[in-house]
Amino acid sequence: MLLVPYIRNNKKAIIAGLKIKNFKQIEILDDIISVDDKRREIQKKLDDTLAESKAIAKEIGGLFKSGNIDEANNKKAQTTELKELSKNLSEELNIIQTQLTELLLKVPNVPHSSVASGNSDEDNEIIKNVGEIPELPDNAMPHWELTDKYDIIDFQLGNKITGAGFPVYKGKGARLQRALINFFLDNAAEAGFREVQPPLMVNEDSGYGTGQLPDKDGQMYYVGEDKLYLIPTAEVPITNIYRNSIVNSKDFPIRNTAYSQCFRREAGSYGKDVRGLNRLHQFDKVEIVVIEHPNKSYDRLEEMSNYVQTLLVKLELPYRVLRLCGGDLSFTSALTYDMEVYSAAQKRWLEVSSVSNFESFQANRLKLRFKDENGKTTLAHTLNGSALALPRIVAALLENNQTNKGIRIPKALIPYTGFEYID
RNA sequence: GGAGAAUUGGCAGAGUGGUCGAAUGCGGCGGUCUUGAAAACCGUUGAGGGUCACACCUCCGGGGGUUCGAAUCCCUCAUUCUCCGCCA
Numbered sequence A: 001m002l003l004v005p006y007i008r009n010n011k012k013a014i015i016a017g018l019k020i021k022n023f024k025q026i027e028i029l030d031d032i033i034s035v036d037d038k039r040r041e042i043q044k045k046l047d048d049t050l051a052e053s054k055a056i057a058k059e060i061g062g063l064f065k066s067g068n069i070d071e072a073n074n075k076k077a078q079t080t081e082l083k084e085l086s087k088n089l090s091e092e093l094n095i096i097q098t099q100l101t102e103l104l105l106k107v108p109n110v111p112h113s114s115v116a117s118g119n120s121d122e123d124n125e126i127i128k129n130v131g132e133i134p135e136l137p138d139n140a141m142p143h144w145e146l147t148d149k150y151d152i153i154d155f156q157l158g159n160k161i162t163g164a165g166f167p168v169y170k171g172k173g174a175r176l177q178r179a180l181i182n183f184f185l186d187n188a189a190e191a192g193f194r195e196v197q198p199p200l201m202v203n204e205d206s207g208y209g210t211g212q213l214p215d216k217d218g219q220m221y222y223v224g225e226d227k228l229y230l231i232p233t234a235e236v237p238i239t240n241i242y243r244n245s246i247v248n249s250k251d252f253p254i255r256n257t258a259y260s261q262c263f264r265r266e267a268g269s270y271g272k273d274v275r276g277l278n279r280l281h282q283f284d285k286v287e288i289v290v291i292e293h294p295n296k297s298y299d300r301l302e303e304m305s306n307y308v309q310t311l312l313v314k315l316e317l318p319y320r321v322l323r324l325c326g327g328d329l330s331f332t333s334a335l336t337y338d339m340e341v342y343s344a345a346q347k348r349w350l351e352v353s354s355v356s357n358f359e360s361f362q363a364n365r366l367k368l369r370f371k372d373e374n375g376k377t378t379l380a381h382t383l384n385g386s387a388l389a390l391p392r393i394v395a396a397l398l399e400n401n402q403t404n405k406g407i408r409i410p411k412a413l414i415p416y417t418g419f420e421y422i423d
Numbered sequence B: 001g002g003a004g005a006a007u008u009g010g011c012a013g014a015g016u017g018g019u020c021g022a023a024u025g026c027g028g029c030g031g032u033c034u035u036g037a038a039a040a041c042c043g044u045u046g047a048g049g050g051u052c053a054c055a056c057c058u059c060c061g062g063g064g065g066u067u068c069g070a071a072u073c074c075c076u077c078a079u080u081c082u083c084c085g086c087c088a
Helices: A004-009 A011-020 A027-065 A069-106 A143-149 A155-161 A172-190 A204-210 A235-240 A297-314 A361-366 A390-400 A411-417
Strands: A125-130 A228-230 A245-247 A254-263 A282-292 A319-323 A335-343 A348-357 A368-371 A377-379 A381-389 A406-408
Touching (some): A004 A011, A027 A069, A143 A390, A172 A282, A172 A381, A204 A228, A204 A235, A235 A282, A235 A361, A282 A297, A297 A319, A297 A335, A297 A348, A297 A381, A348 A390, A361 A381, A381 A390
Antiparallel strands (some): A125 A319, A282 A381, A319 A335, A335 A348, A348 A381, A368 A377
């Protein structure tokens, strides 16, 4: 959510930015300003009315004390009109404030100046390409066949127990999952992230805080009985640690990491995108979240992007880094790098991480602030990224490392798996 | 799940209808003293709206109500604690 004063002062720049994001309804900006004008006007009237009735109430208090009962009762009559007025005004104010919030929620974040315009993922800029794409023999299998062959991930069994998109990991498959989680967490700790184990369910306020609500509520599993949402990513609980708080700028950058299961309904997905491990309803991910001073958030974004890449290098996976174009950038993000890993048997790139700077867009919703150099309360910047999401890493590992002897485990991971091959 | 008690500023803790946005202590920040530090002393110290700046308004767990007037009374929800029940 953008700040109204920011919209007032930077309308032109915002319009230019939103154009890159293909946001068409720029007239909303003017609506916001005029609704906010109205809000101020009503607020002023209300304040004045309240001030007047407060003053009278004080007078009455004094009159009662000095025994002037008659005059006090006289004064009471005066307030009935003011009371009516302030009641109407505060109702009006409520309506207008709701209106204002609704409008503000419709405006996406303004992209960073480095973001190019574009309509879809096809227009994303490839800014880096690392590693050799492996040459697989003709009889190479896609991962959903390999998982069967080695009996490590059972999609059918998941269907039986729960439904599509909830696989069962077995034997070395389960062990590989655990190895990857520990590998990612250990690396994050070494890179200065504090490990956190958050709840896997969050309340409505938290959903709003990070922006899953109100728009994407259909993407989350919801437990109506208790009004709780299953988290689609650990970003939600981790970032909400800092909701409604004023952090100490001395603590910047605040780095947290968490492993969690993630739950996504993925309504509307289909076809090859959802085959095997490509898209699941429940999956494992280690997330990194950073809260930083606005002046330094882009340095941190580069740092996070580099960190994620070190993981891919250690896992010996060929990858590329994309800078998302305006059209593919998420609603809340100002700049996002996607890391994609090459899945050699599927012959396609799979997104395994998305590292974003939200600037103050999330912080405004969260009311996450700090005291700046002048003692002014200012919104902090939030960033997050996957480091990493497991299923597609597993898919690429299985496909790229298939040999006659079985699936070869990358060296860095062997201390965690305790085996060198899945066979 | 049942019964009872509680929820006040960063923390502790007063305040049960009338200048209470809120005593006091601790902590934080600034200063005096000191070669420096500690101690002591002095000052300062919640958030939001609004204003050029004031004024002014809102907020004492959330929401609603009573009253001329509420942190203080009522309703409701949430959370915490104690006891009972159930249970990993």
